[in-house]
Amino acid sequence: MDLVYFTVIAIGLYFTADALLEWIERRRGSRFANRQIVFFAIILPLALLTFWLLRAFSGGA
Numbered sequence: 414m415d416l417v418y419f420t421v422i423a424i425g426l427y428f429t430a431d432a433l434l435e436w437i438e439r440r441r442g443s444r445f446a447n448r449q450i451v452f453f454a455i456i457l458p459l460a461l462l463t464f465w466l467l468r469a470f471s472g473g474a
Contacts, residue, residue, distance in 0.1 A: 422463055430456035
């Protein structure tokens with residue numbers, strides 16, 4: 414069941430990071446030259462925080 418949770422969370426993180434990147438680019442007025450680096454910089458802390466919270470609330474060690 415953990416695999417299902419991680420998959421659903423990963424899909425949600427992907428779409429959240431993509432929407433956040435689009436929002437930042439709209440506010441900036443142009444696309445980033447290296448979008449994948451900016452995307453990675455957005456999704457990495459989101460993923461670390463989300464999986465840390467999941468582990469903390471599920472009672473994991």
